Amino acid sequence: MGDTIEKATPKKEVPFALGFLTEPLIPRDNIRLLGTKCLDCGAVLLGSRKSCEACASLKVEVIPLSRTGQIWSHTVMRYVPPWPFATPNPYEPPIPVAWVKLSEGIQLISFIKCEPEELEIGLPVEMVIEKGWEDGEGNDVLMYKFQPVKRGGK
Amino acid sequence: MDNAIIAGVGIHPFGRFGDKPYTEIGRDAVSMALKDANMDFRDIQAAFVSRMYLPATSGVKTLSTLGRTAIPIVDVEAACAGGGACLRQATTAIVSGMYDVVLALGVEKMPRGFMDPRQLYDLWQCHAGLTQNPMYWAMNARRHMYNYGTTIEQIGKIAFKNHKNGVNNPYAMFRKAMTMEEIMNSAMVCDPIRLYMICAPDEGAAAIILVSPKVAKRYTSKPLILASCSHRVSAIPFYNVAYYTNYETGNPPITTTSAREAYEKAGVGPEDINCAEIQDTDAFCELEHYEQLLFCKEGEGGKLIDDGITEIGGRLPVNMSGGLICKGEPVGASGLGMIFEICLQLRGESGPRQVEGAKVGLAQSYGSMGHVTVTIIKK
Numbered sequence: 200m201g202d203t204i205e206k207a208t209p210k211k212e213v214p215f216a217l218g219f220l221t222e223p224l225i226p227r228d229n230i231r232l233l234g235t236k237c238l239d240c241g242a243v244l245l246g247s248r249k250s251c252e253a254c255a256s257l258k259v260e261v262i263p264l265s266r267t268g269q270i271w272s273h274t275v276m277r278y279v280p281p282w283p284f285a286t287p288n289p290y291e292p293p294i295p296v297a298w299v300k301l302s303e304g305i306q307l308i309s310f311i312k313c314e315p316e317e318l319e320i321g322l323p324v325e326m327v328i329e330k331g332w333e334d335g336e337g338n339d340v341l342m343y344k345f346q347p348v349k350r351g352g353k
Numbered sequence: 354m355d356n357a358i359i360a361g362v363g364i365h366p367f368g369r370f371g372d373k374p375y376t377e378i379g380r381d382a383v384s385m386a387l388k389d390a391n392m393d394f395r396d397i398q399a400a401f402v403s404r405m406y407l408p409a410t411s412g413v414k415t416l417s418t419l420g421r422t423a424i425p426i427v428d429v430e431a432a433c434a435g436g437g438a439c440l441r442q443a444t445t446a447i448v449s450g451m452y453d454v455v456l457a458l459g460v461e462k463m464p465r466g467f468m469d470p471r472q473l474y475d476l477w478q479c480h481a482g483l484t485q486n487p488m489y490w491a492m493n494a495r496r497h498m499y500n501y502g503t504t505i506e507q508i509g510k511i512a513f514k515n516h517k518n519g520v521n522n523p524y525a526m527f528r529k530a531m532t533m534e535e536i537m538n539s540a541m542v543c544d545p546i547r548l549y550m551i552c553a554p555d556e557g558a559a560a561i562i563l564v565s566p567k568v569a570k571r572y573t574s575k576p577l578i579l580a581s582c583s584h585r586v587s588a589i590p591f592y593n594v595a596y597y598t599n600y601e602t603g604n605p606p607i608t609t610t611s612a613r614e615a616y617e618k619a620g621v622g623p624e625d626i627n628c629a630e631i632q633d634t635d636a637f638c639e640l641e642h643y644e645q646l647l648f649c650k651e652g653e654g655g656k657l658i659d660d661g662i663t664e665i666g667g668r669l670p671v672n673m674s675g676g677l678i679c680k681g682e683p684v685g686a687s688g689l690g691m692i693f694e695i696c697l698q699l700r701g702e703s704g705p706r707q708v709e710g711a712k713v714g715l716a717q718s719y720g721s722m723g724h725v726t727v728t729i730i731k732k
Contacts (some may be wrong), residue, residue, distance in 0.1 A: 216477040242589060245598035253589040253602050274491035275544040281470050284482035292382055296488050306599040308483055322500050342481055
């Protein structure tokens with residue numbers, strides 16, 4: 200009989216982009232977003248950078264960002280976004296999105312895991328890392344999202 | 354340094370034209386401008402061509418249909434501000450003394466449906482699905498409503514005004530007036546922005562021929578003065594397509610920086626502007642641009658539309674052409690389409706959408722990743 204047996208390649212987890220997440224990626228709860236803080240003007244922007252985009256200074260340092268912040272503005276996407284999006288599940292509108300402002304003052308675009316009615320400016324939110332999609336090689340791509348901070352205890 | 358003079362203007366209507374190649378769309382606009390400037394293509398000494406969704410060397414491919422005359426031809430891209438950026442390159446070529454006759458052409462033939470997000474967004478944003486341009490406009494509107502009490506009705510009124518104006522613009526794609534009910538009940542795209550408050554991508558071209566003052570009389574009996582042409586790219590922060598991070602540095606909006614520069618160079622203030630064509634990719638950004646262009650105080654953009662100031666017949670008519678909401682947005686051509694309308698207005702050739710006695714006009718375009726251009730033209 201000459202059937203070949205295919206060896207399964209182990210699945211890897213990869214970040215959604217290089218320079219945006221702390222490593223290692225395990226355990227998942229320890230992952231933080233990376234930002235770049237300027238030692239001249241104080242601006243903090245998302246991702247590891249070599250220059251300060253706000254003032255062009257070369258005096259920058261890469262820092263892990265805080266996990267919590269507030270909604271600065273928000274909207275709800277009512278349509279499936281254009282190709283090439285690659286989420287594993289069918290992309291089901293309505294999809295909440297916000298500008299989130301973290302305690303360092305940095306602002307970033309994020310999906311918000313909540314019902315559209317819950318969105319409001321000032322809502323306290325916290326970061327989660329989850330599988331966003333699969334890449335071309337079958338790896339799980341880890342993506343950040345924010346969700347309302349749970350009130351009270353469990 | 355002398356100002357450049359506008360000697361000829363031309364346009365190909367904005368809309369959808371099936372299989373008509375972009376080279377012909379562009380050629381039609383150039384031919385109209387050449388006729389308007391009483392010259393032929395051999396008079397053009399240099400050309401700048403604004404486009405974004407066309408292949409490399411689109412400028413050469415378009416202009417060579419008129420002839421290969423060994424002139425320098427450079428393609429310019431600055432997203433939706435490409436037309437204004439292109440005009441600025443042409444202006445610089447004239448006022449530097451290097452050329453006497455320069456063409457600024459904008460041409461675009463956009464694919465149907467959503468624009469390919471990979472042109473504007475990083476790949477991870479595409480894969481995640483964070484690529485709907487309207488999400489930015491919607492969040493800007495939401496924040497402005499939170500800060501200043503601006504209402505969705507005020508935003509709707511701007512769409513209403515522009516749809517009404519577009520009826521009288523033979524070069525616009527959409528020429529049907531809409532009721533406030535139709536606008537306010539149209540499909541929600543990104544809360545709170547609805548479908549009839551947003552422009553559509555399409556096809557078109559606009560051409561402006563600039564000449565130096567010393568040769569102007571040879572070509573035109575109705576010269577217009579290009580009093581200033583500012584192009585700036587935003588510092589941090591800019592809350593627009595397609596960036597994913599910001600920081601409140603206290604920098605003013607880039608439209609304001611660009612406008613101040615243009616006003617100063619032209620020796621005028623916002624109170625001297627008789628008519629304006631400004632970016633209304635969505636109806637909210639027109640409102641925001643009223644404030645950023647210093648037509649009114651910060652936060653008072655809603656009051657300007659409530660008081661009818663920006664209607665044709667008001668103190669400062671805005672988007673007499675129907676704006677991008679009616680013209681659609683052929684990205685590379687859009688900014689030059691605004692210039693075309695201002696020129697018609699200053700010449701008294703705008704028919705039923707004419708602003709009486711217009712002598713000073715302003716055009717502003719705003720593009721992805723923070724491009725802005727502000728142009729002031731005088732009779």
